[in-house]
Amino acid sequence: MRGKVKRLRRLRWRGADQSGSDADQTAADADQTASDVDQNASDRDQTQAEADQRASDRDQAASNHELDANPLVGALGQQVYEMSRSERAEGTLERDATRAVRGQIASERDEQAQHRDETARGRDRTADERDRAAEENDREAEEVARELGTDADSRAVAALEFAAAARAQAAAVRAQAAVERERSARDREAAARDRKRLQGELERAHLDELTGAYRRGMGETVIRHEIERARRLKGELTLAYMDVDGLKEINDSLGHGAGDALLRDLVESLRSRLRPYDPVVRWGGDEFVYAVSGTSLELAGGRFDEALEVLAVSQPTAAISVGLAALRDGDTLETLVDRADQALLQHRRKR
Structure with missing residues (x-):
């Protein structure tokens, strides 16, 4: 044992x-x-x-x-x-x-x-x-x-x-x-x-290196999201289409550095009058788009005017054309941008 x-x-x-x-x-x-x-x-x-x-x-x-x-x-x-x-x-x-x-x-x-x-x-x-x-x-x-x-x-x-x-x-x-x-x-x-x-x-x-705005690819995605959110909440949304007038002439006469400074100052001026989550997109070389949700066409236009006043401090000779379009039933990003672009052309003809 x-x-x-x-x-x-x-x-x-x-x-x-x-x-x-x-x-x-x-x-x-x-x-x-x-x-x-x-x-x-x-x-x-x-x-x-x-x-x-x-x-x-x-x-x-x-x-x-x-x-x-x-x-x-x-x-x-x-x-x-x-x-x-x-x-x-x-x-x-x-x-x-x-x-x-x-x-x-x-x-x-x-x-x-x-x-x-x-x-x-x-x-x-x-x-x-x-x-x-x-x-x-x-x-x-x-x-x-x-x-x-x-x-x-x-x-x-x-x-x-x-x-x-x-x-x-x-x-x-x-x-x-x-x-x-x-x-x-x-x-x-x-x-x-x-x-x-x-x-x-x-x-x-996804940000434009020069201005800090969204590049167009990501910018389109972000704005589409804002459109869907506005529809879901049954709220307002206004889209602005901007063009920097005479940018090529500025580059040719004053140099590309001056043109780049104008683009940077424009985006900074917009950001100073928009909310942090309002998307600003560099749509093309001298074209920008931004979207403002929960805001009427008139209020969105007022914010743009305020941004131009800020821009005038650093760029007194800058000329910016803008067109605004409010979201309608059945709108897509493309139709909204097209209406804003048409409004920009009308704004330019009136000047």
Whole structure:
């Protein structure tokens, strides 16, 4: 009987210990993989930060060239303008590549967080197994003590020591599992930050670099959304179609820098009199569209007049033509824009 008890104890302990050792090795391998992924992500983060800086430097160089070229006209002004445009294009390409890599890093961090959670669960299972082994050793120690009586002290103590060691190992494994969960949470936070930054970059990718207005593709989507929302809420919506008169002559006589400054000032003036969520879209080279929801045709026209007064402070000679159209039943974006364009032509004829 005593031999059976000792053999059972040893078999149980060795089985649990071997299972725990295998799990420990699996977890250690996962730790090494996680560490490698962390280092790789960190290195790539640094690379993307350097790429961001290069793109920013190119934008600054382009801006400097535009400032330098502002008083220039003719061939020299055109040459400097083309140089600045090329630098902006290179910066845009680099930022596009950076966004793609950041998206990949965010996905990898999410995946790494999932792996760490799995490792933590594996460590919990190992700890549970070691706790069970410790409990079995406790019971067997008591059995040994009952069978051997006064001679059982040393053997019972040895069994209890095995149980204590198992519990200590289980506690250490649980502590490591808690660390894994903390790392997993940090991975998810880092992935969330990456995605937030990526979302901001994607939004900026849909903005016109010169003026900050929406580019036409995204702008059409945003205005269609505003049209549908106005219909759903049975509210008003007014669309304005604007054209910067004589922009080509300004570029030819004063340089492209002067023309660019006018376009930037126009959008800033509009934004100063519109709500933050009212979309402003660069429709073409010198054409802009904006939509104002919950506002009548008259009020929308008043806001445009106020924006022109703001624009006149920095651009006193600027001439802007505008046409307004209110949303009607059955309107599409195309029919609404067409009516606003026709209103613009009538406005221009009356001047």
